[in-house]
Amino acid sequence: MATSREWEFAGTRGAVTARIWADGEPRYVAVLVHGYGEHLGRYGHVADVLVRHGAVVCGPDHAGHGRSAGERVLVEDFEDVVADLRTVVDAARGDHPGLPVVMIGHSMGGLIATRYAQLHGGALAALVLSGPVLGRWHVVEELLPLGTMPDEPIDTSTLSRDPAVGRAYTGDPLIWHGPFKKPTVRALDAALRRVDEHGSLGPLPTFYVHGEADELVRPRDTRVGIEAIRGDDLTERLYPGARHEVFNETNRDEVLSDVTAFIDRVLAAAPRSGT
Template identity: 80%
Template sequence: MTTARVWEFAGTRGAVAARFWSAAEPWYVAVLVHGYGEHLGRYGHVVDVLVRHGAAVCGPDHMGHGRSAGERALIEEYDDVVADAHTVVEAARRDHPDLPVVMIGHSMGGLVATRYAQAHDGALAALVLSGPVLGRWHVVDELLPLDEIPDTPIDTSLLSRDPAVGKAYTEDPLVWHGPFKKPTVRALDTALKRVNEHGSLGDLPTFYMHGAADELVRPRDTRVGLDAVGGTDLTERLYPGARHEIFNETNNEEVLADVTAFVEGVLT
């Protein structure tokens, strides 16, 4: 894997760990925004593809996730996560002031990335959304009314058709394996409504990609969000049979090739 430069900064609610990788002569910046309960360390193969493609790659572990500070998997306000992502983007811009920025958000990170694009109009050259939590999320709908959230482990077979992905997820000490926190569920509900209400992404080139067999973040729910925020330059791709983590799926080479082809199409 490409060697990372590690940076820790004072985030909105404590220390945030961020990482930077770079091609020898990068021609764009790619910002990775990871999903709920995980961390950026799970994206090593994604980083390698992007760096070989000519990117300077960066991204944070969100508050309460991975190597960042905070109570595990606790997020009380998603605009704080957006603000931390912006700190990383600004640091990358200082290093590469003339390069276009592409943001790539997976799952909950897709929600954060979409909100970032709304809040920082014109900051991104392109947006890539992988199985994004947008519109509505059945997990939030089911958990929000409960006084006590059950400690039900994730069915890791829903992540990918490759059983090695689920095994690695289960054995990863930096992945959160406990239940949702009630404030996090409330914050997700607020963020979903905020993004829906904010409106269109305008002419921002956006690539929406999703596993057609995703039962963790269902495409039909995401469709609600796309109808609310999708702009005039939206590309869509559903992968038949693929589950939630399309970057870790059995056809991940195809998926990542689609990402780099999209970036080339936009930036060149």
């Protein structure tokens, strides 16, 4: 198993904790971007696969998430979260000059990663989006008109067909189990609109994966966003029966194998260090 270490930096809204997994001499950098309410510690098994594949893996706990500072799950502007992510990427590129950078964003992290790619795509060799919040999100549409946010816990069966995933989620003290914050809902709405308006990712190789049975972030809604951002090199794979967290699904090995195969294809065809 790859060894990991944490480091901290001054983010846009307070201290941000980042994590790095490494073992041996890497051939690329993989940056993980986690979703709403969770933290990067849930991605250790993904990091292990990527490290064995030749990556040094890193990523932050977003402000208000996990071990980072800030009021829990409060995000007033996702441009701030993108700026924190850029700090992590810049640090990784400084530590590993010349290595290509692949960004992997899940759920809300897919929205953040897409916005990063729109602003700083020249720093990336490839982008992977897992069940990304793009286009429209029914959760935001339902919550936006409400004055009070309902305190209804997530149905953990929507995460994965593996019941152990739901049990671990429920028992994780670093995961937020309370209601949305209204400013975060507004910020999500603004970020979705901003990404749609910015448009195409151009030549950036992009791999979009999604569970066909995802009821948290519905594929038909994400499709709206994918069509808005799709560039010249989009690969996609929808997994029948899979729910929201495809990296934690019963076919997780298949999903991660598809991701590493995509990375191999990109690095073989157009290795680059970014600008």
